[in-house]
Amino acid sequence: MISPSSSWLIWPIIVPLLGAVLCFLAGKPPRRTGLLFAVLTGGASLVLGWQVLARGIESHALGAWRPPLGISLRADGAAALMVTMTAVTGLAVSIYSGGYFQSRLTGDDRDRRRLAQEQYFWPLWLLLWGALNGLFLSGDVFNIYICLELVALSSVGLTALSGKPPSLVAAMRYLLVSLLGSLSFLLGVGFFYKTCSTLELAAIIGALAPTPPMIMALALVSAGLLLKTALFPFHFWLPPAHANALSPVSAILSGLVIKGTWYLFYRFWQEEILLAAVGALPAILGGGAIIWGAFQAFSQQRLKMLVAYSTVAQIGYLFVAFPLLADPAGMGGPALFYFAISHSFAKGAMFLAAGTFLLQMGHDRIDDLAGVRQILPVSSFAFALGGLSLMGLPPSGGFIAKYLYVTTAITQGRWWLALLVVLGSGLTAAYVFRAVAAILSPRLLEERPQLAVAASMQWSALALALMAMLLGIVATLPLALLGVK
Amino acid sequence: MTAVNAFDILLCLTLIWLAWQVLASRDPFRAVVLFISFGMLMALGWVRLQAPDLALAEAAIGSGLTGALFLSALRKVTGTKKDERRLDRDEEAQ
């Protein structure tokens, strides 16, 4: 059953689900169980990534019923890459969370609420992880809908966990937007089934044609996914939700959750007929997001709010390059995925580091953070490294991604796109510098407060930032994995 | 045949009207009660569409349990006095 030779396709989904139930069953905050299952999930995901790299596409017919009757799981290079990305970011966030919840305990009567938060954090987070893996690996559109529901509901629960009024409001808005997106997706799935008589994702994508029912179905599915991915102008719910959540949750939401719906969008839109017809649409919205998000990020006063608006801008990059997918040399897909992974690592590291500042200083006002590097040198370094990758400076994953964007755009003669990417990088540099200048400022703190945060919080953020850097140096491995088709 | 058709049309119109009334209602209690009746009629609609499984689920969950949940939520919201509705702020933002 579990041997290196059999397919590990099912385990990255089953293990976290099992862990979530066991965490929920535990009477007290299940930190150990949670961490154990996070490590197991991460391990299973990495094994799957290695299997796909070594042996090619993996698939598993659930219940041994083949599609279209049954559901099958399928891992090609892109899916395995996303699962691996989730494993890396997820592991770092889990280790961070262990230290985070430990550090927040102060021994007074507010600890009961903090313990209650931790008690629900672990099962919700593991369920979310399992659902994301399920989303990446599923080969069936209706099953994807259920995974989307699981992802959305657990994200809403995690967002509301902090209990602050703004985050409760944000979580409610997130829930409503998400439900609307799901409904739209489901209606589209209904149309697909009616037209194609199957729910198998690959068969539906293969049958995409410019006939009215298919266009309608695709429009509904795409609108739902865009709403859930928070692409401009559907972004309004994202910044408050991401910024007001508990810090590990912010990293999860920005680093992982939006990638799930983006990945699905990519699955539907990678076909060339579609790109030729309306490929400019996601690109235009993406361009809007890059510029609008960057300006908003620059004008924020709070660090987590800045990082959250930066996510709005970076989502733009995930969509702006869709016309490039029609590249004959096939470099469009790698560029997009490279961007997605390095954003996940860099943004995760930045949110984790910002959360460490917040916990240590008791606030995250950018202008008052000067001097924080004295007490939190590792976190400050992690934040700066994450910022470097976001700007796209070498040697980082962000640099490789943007290099691929620009070169592919130029070879295709899409000068405006290359220009937009460069302009966006300038804007990113502006807001990242604003934050980094405060954090690394040589000013001294008047009094040096006691270190209040666990070392694991600092080092996990740094590890994630270093992964973003590593992506810039070892580009062959992810690209080889992505090449498995 | 025509009687059946007339019934279906009437059912559809009533459903749309009820849905509108639920949305337009200013009084939440009234909206909840209308929502429950909407669920019941919707279950009837599923029966007409020959989906008895759905009809059962709609009547039990869509109308009964959801209605009970709404009513209980409504009682909690209206039963909280203004000064009692104190949401605790998170310690991080001190």
Added chain:
Amino acid sequence: MKKGGKGRTPRDNRGWRLLPVMALLLLFLAALARAYLFPGASAAGLAARVDASLAAGGVGSRVTAVLLNFRAYDTLLECFVLLLGVMVVWSLWRPDGAKSREPAAGAILASLERLLVPLMIMVGSYLLWAGSDRAGGAFQAGAILGGAGVLLLLDSSPLLKVFPKRGLVPGLCLGPLFFLSVGIAAMAWGGNFLEYRSPEASLIIIALEGAAAFSIGLCLAALFGGRPPERQAEDGRDQPSRNQGEFR
């Protein structure tokens, strides 16, 4: 506590925020209108395939065969959705919120409970059983059971004491956990995840449905209760006399 510049309040630009949502709703309307006006060549669906595999599936009802065999993985995840709902509701519960008024326990409600609850349990069990060859099944049965639970919760009926307090969380987890173990056991037997075929399938499906219906009913009642059971550490503060009603 000083105000750090917080995000812009949602009020000042609510109007344009609704625009994309309205556009989406218009799209829904257009899609449905088009489907109604131009039904087109309706595809055959999968009914024929379902019928062809029904014998191997182990149950007579198409719906049950799809939900608990052909697409059992979907149902497994749906069970998790419900469990997740309870987790989220419980995580939102605040101990220091206003104590909700206890409704007066009326004699009518009490006698209604004595009459209806056994009936509902019976109807629920019947639906579970009937699901194998006609309308009914785990979700419907669970919903009826949940309804019975809600009825009991309405006035913290003493009948709730029948259900042990410590059994609540394990009861909620029973369905999803059993589903997962069946799936993994099928792999241990050398099959695929959740693989079971005709002679054993009917028994497995009934067992799955029973566990799922029980947990679904409990989940729905717990959603209505809205309150997690107290943990050992906190027990000292609340009256220990109230039984399962404490999660209302």
